[in-house]
Amino acid sequence: MVNPVKSAVRSSSVVVDYDHCSYCGACVAVCPPDCITLHDATLLIDTDVCTLCRRCIPACPTGALSLEDAA
Numbered sequence: 001m002v003n004p005v006k007s008a009v010r011s012s013s014v015v016v017d018y019d020h021c022s023y024c025g026a027c028v029a030v031c032p033p034d035c036i037t038l039h040d041a042t043l044l045i046d047t048d049v050c051t052l053c054r055r056c057i058p059a060c061p062t063g064a065l066s067l068e069d070a071a
């Protein structure tokens with residue numbers, strides 16, 4: 001599956017495991033810069049705006065979000 005999370009030149013980024021995401025919107029509600037959006041059944045994270053605050057990770061009830069190092 002193509003991951004729609006944009007890649008960016010930075011050391012790490014929040015990634016979504018779409019096999020576990022239930023599109024509940026909990027992460028959208030806690031993101032301070034509002035860089036997570038739900039479009040139909042696709043969750044998008046604007047990595048240019050993400051501050052890597054990590055609030056979305058524990059807010060996810062299914063553990064679908066994680067912080068991963070860039071390759």
Ligand code: SF4
Binds near residue numbers: 014030031050052056
């Ligand atoms: S790490 Fe923070 S800024 Fe980035 S998507 Fe999660 S809640 Fe939003």
Ligand code: SF4
Binds near residue numbers: 022061
């Ligand atoms: S909180 Fe988790 S399950 Fe809910 S929309 Fe965000 S990534 Fe998906």
